[in-house]
Amino acid sequence: MNYVFGPVSSKRLGQSLGVDLLPSKSCTWNCVYCQLGRTKAFVTERREFFPKEEILAEILDSVTSGKKIDWITFVGSGETTLYKGLDWLIAEVKKATKIPVAVITNGSLLSLPEVRKELLEADAVLPSLNAGSAELFERVDRPAPGFSFERHIEGLRRFRQEYRGKFWVEVMLIAGLNDSEEALKEMANVLAEIRPDMIHLVMPTRPAPESFVGIPDEELVQRAVFILSAAAPVLHPAKGEMKLGSADDLLDTVSGIATRHPVQERELEAALGKLFDGDAAKIREAMEMLLASGRFEKVLQGGELYWIVKSA
Ligand code: SF4
Known part of the structure; x- marks a missing residue:
């Protein structure tokens, strides 16, 4: 050919x-x-x-x-x-x-x-x-x-x-x-x-x-x-996977990532799913805890929800 x-x-x-x-x-x-x-x-x-x-x-x-x-x-x-x-x-x-x-x-x-x-x-x-x-x-x-x-x-x-x-x-x-x-x-x-x-x-x-x-x-x-x-x-075909170390410092870990770049909500959910072995109640609880901290705000961009760190 x-x-x-x-x-x-x-x-x-x-x-x-x-x-x-x-x-x-x-x-x-x-x-x-x-x-x-x-x-x-x-x-x-x-x-x-x-x-x-x-x-x-x-x-x-x-x-x-x-x-x-x-x-x-x-x-x-x-x-x-x-x-x-x-x-x-x-x-x-x-x-x-x-x-x-x-x-x-x-x-x-x-x-x-x-x-x-x-x-x-x-x-x-x-x-x-x-x-x-x-x-x-x-x-x-x-x-x-x-x-x-x-x-x-x-x-x-x-x-x-x-x-x-x-x-x-x-x-x-x-x-x-x-x-x-x-x-x-x-x-x-x-x-x-x-x-x-x-x-x-x-x-x-x-x-x-x-x-x-x-x-x-x-x-x-x-x-x-x-x-x-x-x-x-x-x-973005080569996208890497978000990794969360442990549940102990979850707030600091997610804040650290979101300070450097916006975090896609579904990626965060997937990472929490890995951390909690797919336990839906724990995932929901963690998401609520993160949001309740007041450190993040949600932004809709290109049909995707992102979490960004609130400016001081
Ligand atoms: S990468 Fe740029 S230079 Fe190379 S073939 Fe495509 S358009 Fe041409």
Whole structure:
């Protein structure tokens, strides 16, 4: 197979059959975290890089192979929408199977009406947004000349207005780069305007071309989940589990955690469940004791209840 790989197990898309439409590496950006390495030469012109009939034949071979496939995912060795003819491929796949189709894209070409039109029949489109300001956008995504932050945001916004499928924006969180409170609030403001159905928070877990790229610690990730939840529900696939040492110092332990980042109520309940072996009466009693202490207040954000420490 030249174009199709998998199905691979994906946290977000289950068993995902990948379809790579591009010669490596063809991209409009040069992200600091790119697992394909640095972009040696930008590619900005859209083309049918490989014959679409050959790509379709491989997809149909895999679909009829009997393997479990939850999603057919167009994803490139670079920017997927550089491939001209995505609409034809999506339409032909849909004629042949009911398996939903996803397109993973950096979103940089969504400012072009023809690109937006080519994606309309996809079941899910997952563009990237890694910054809420032009300055940070340039530092993280290092786009080709002409691919400005404003153009990127405008493309996402317009696509949101025209598209009826699932619109899941992917945010790559990088330690020390876009994980500060200020950066996250800027991003949340921009995301609130774009109105994605969901935000997928991802980490640079694979080797990056720049040595300074690192994974934020769990506290900062939790803070990011909380701040970004103001714009849309946040899916954080690699989320860690909250652990409570013992029942003796429960109030101090939970206060200590909530002082550093908001605590999701259902996570707190799950942690108490572990502590008390699922004893519902003890869990309820502990929750009531914590609330009665007066140290916490509950905040609703992105459909989730969080506990935060009351300011003095
Ligand atoms: S958009 Fe994707 S392929 Fe392009 S440089 Fe960034 S991470 Fe790499």
